[in-house]
Amino acid sequence: MMKTPSIRETIFALATPPGRSALAVIRVSGLLAAGVPELFGAPSLLPRQTQRRWLKDKDGNLIDDVMMITFVGPHSATGEDVTEIHCHGSPAVVEDILNHLAAVSGFRLAEAGEFTRRALDNNKTDITAAEGLADLIEANTSLQRVQAAAQMAGSLRRPVENWRKEIISCLSELEASIDFTDEDLPVTLEKQVRNRIQTIHDEMKGGLANFYKGQIIRTGLSIVLAGPVNAGKSTLLNLLARRPAAIVSAMPGTTRDSIEVGLEIAGVSVAVKDTAGWRQTNDHIEKEGIERAKQAAADADILVVVVDGSQPSWSEDMDEIVTWGSQTHLILVNKSDMGIVTNDKRHTADWASEETVLSISAKDGSGLSEFEARLGEIIQDLNRTSSSITLTRVRHQQAVRQAVEHLEASLNLSLANQAELVAEEFRSATSALSRILGHVDIEDVLDHIFSNFCIGK
DSSP states (O other), X not given: OOOOOOTTOEEEEEOSOSSOEEEEEEEEESXXXXXXXXXXXXXXXXXXXXXXXXXXXXXSOEEEEEEEEEEOTTSXXXXXXXXXXXXXXXXXXXXXXXXXXXXXXXXXXXXXXXXXXXXXXXXXXXXXXXXXHHHHHHOOSHHHHHHHHHHHTTTTHHHHHHHHHHHHHHHHHHHHHHHOTTSOOOTTHHHHXXXXXXXXXXXXXXXXXXXXXXXXXXXXXXXXXXXXXXXXXXXXXXHHHTSOOSOOOSSTTOOOSOEEEEEEETTEEEEEEEOOOBOOOOOHHHHHHHHHHHXXXXXXXXXXXXXXXXXXXXXXXXXXXXXXXXXXXXXXXXXXXXXXXXXXXXXXXXTOOTTTEEEOOTXXXXXXXXXXXXXXXXXXXXXXXXXXXXXXXXXXXXXXXXXXXXXXXXXXXXXTTOHHHHHHHHHHHHHHHHHHHTOOOTTHHHHHHHHHSOOOO
């Protein structure tokens, strides 16, 4: 675990990926950062101006022709003095600069995430923005990028902070009614407070209802292909992947363990998993594969049941497999090139419809575009939300859920007769929301009271 950084330590690190490149950026932050040019025998820098410098080693040999810029704290990304060295991306150049800095007393190599940690400690960012930055670095799809960038810009912090401030405002009025009964407080205080708390409560519930959206954009969706042996699941996987990811054979039981490929569908990162085919068997290894297939189907976000439409029993096979897992199902009646035995949906389960049952030929690709389009529609439906807030992590969800529970408890109490208990629920709700932002300030309520009530007489 990273130790709390000391303000006496000046840290440095390569800020661009390692390896050979045209350019590389080395960042330095701390009390000694402004003096970096002089360490390399170069003139000092004017703040916030990019300037060209030649860097030299301790023997006076030239290291590189670089561009440098310095920022004076607290007007920098970390809140400390910061200097950036934009050098050529030769591994030898980067190594020489880093080694030169490491040899200077008071400098050390930064730990993972320490620049952002210092920015957090110096109130230049908050935890949600730091999480957004981490997600942006890891983004593989445009939706992930958009969501992460929005969180960095405050799409989560702003509504949470607004909820927190509104609850604190209600709490301050309630505290005044308890502690300063000689003040002229509105007779409609209870109704006003209840209406405000109810509004916050409903907004939070909306955010919780759409938590799944933020999760699937951030972490992706799992799609599991399940069905009887020789239904064409592996062929379908290869067709979706546009490469031979799975072994295809006419021999039953070829796929005995799950095979997974990563795709992007409707802007969402998707893991498509091929599983062992279902059948009655005495083979111990094959049985284990079928059990794993059932577990994968149970854990899937979307279950795609693949059946062999050229076999009369395809609808019975479908009814068996569909019980394995996800509430979101899509049925593929495969081998349409060989002729579907029947298109009569009366033999299928009651929930089956033209939208959930599609014909396809994994062999020649017919019906693939319709299948991919339907998958895209399902994913877009899972993404759709009218909420103004997107919770992206379980910790966000848990904190908001706790705040909702405390507000619900307060709404079930009488403000007139149980004001102290209502106030305690408000405090607990505020504390829960503060954990999302990474701070809890017990002085906020007193500050609000003093700014809104004349109590100095």
